[in-house]
Amino acid sequence: MPKSKKETTEKQPTKKSIVLEMLREGSVSVAAIAEKLSISKQAAYSLIGDVKRGGVVVVGALKDGAMHYSVDAPKKPKAKAARAFGKGAAVSDAPSFQTEAN
Structure with a gap:
């Protein structure tokens, strides 16, 4: 009689996912x-x-003599930082000239 494989459709959570969930719940x-x-x-x-x-983003804080970690709320990027190089205002098509200092 051949062995049948037991199929599991539900995956067990990984240790990393459990830690992430604990950090999101609050200080741990x-x-x-x-x-x-x-x-x-x-x-x-x-x-x-x-x-x-x-x-x-994980932050730590000292509480009762032990470090407690939690997930920090993501910060919104500043408008200036959000612009990637080349995606901001258009550069002038006019040629640039060097000027002599008097």
Whole structure:
């Protein structure tokens, strides 16, 4: 009798996605992350770094002698910074001339 594969349509959440969810819920300590996921504190720091490298802005604050991390609300870019090079005002077509200083 051939073995049948058990298909699962629902994926289990990854540790990184669990950490991201915890950070979005509010301020959380590294010890709390490590305890919830049953991992070391070093692994929890690594997961926070992975979330940061994914483009999420993570901020830390010292509370009760321990660092607590959370996701910072994305800042709106300033109008000047939002313009990419070459996408702003058109450059004049007039040729530029060097002038001699008197």
